[in-house]
Amino acid sequence: MSASLAQECNEVKERYDTCFLKWYSEKYLRGNGKTDDNECAGLFKDYQKCLKVALKDRGIDKLLEEAREDTKENDAIHMQRK
């Protein structure tokens, strides 16, 4: 797994990434993972709690807000059933 940009988040990120990859390959791709409320949800919350602080400290949160605003229309294109 790749590292986090914030060293202090590495441990919880690693645990989340491992959980996600297992869920993705064993459940999601087999049509058995259809909700956000899965076994990795708690780990994701912990990871985000750590990461949000790091993004704010580095001023990246504002850049991300702008990028999200810029790319909104992509969701309309790619979130459709094809």
Next chain:
Amino acid sequence: MKVFSTAITFDYSWEEVSTANWQKYGPWNDKASHVIAVDTLNRRIDPTTGILRTERLITCKQSAPEWLKSLLGHMDTSQVYEVSYVNPAAKTVTMVSQNLTLANLVNVQETVVYKPLNAHQTQFVQDARITALCGGWQRIKNSIEDSLVTRFKENAHKGREGFESVLHMSRRAFAEERLKVQMAV
């Protein structure tokens, strides 16, 4: 604006490729030392379509040419914002990325799509649009765009090689995992 496009076929199933894609910049890839960190910012599943949407922040070592660095200011890292969409019904992974760093000077929009060619092969299609935004100076704009297109060309080959080794290791790891499960039964 300049455009860079490429298409590559991987001899792995779409399921293998879409799984390994999450580990593309991990330790199995020895050709991606410029990627320092990959953070997941957001992730949700659309309950009606089953599409998995993921936002990631990719942190890279700054690798712009020296003349460009001195023009745009020295920085150690650069960042990319990526949104990906996995459509399990259509069997596609679509990743749309753009630069966060120096976004007021140059805009790099990249789209990558992975889709199956057959049960054992997956196609990777990459398309990048590079637009320098600084006013006036057409020659400088052209040079910035050209140097970024060159960078994409150089990275395309490295990207393929690096991902091939991730796919290889991932297949091996899953085979070992299956064997362990079988032995335990």
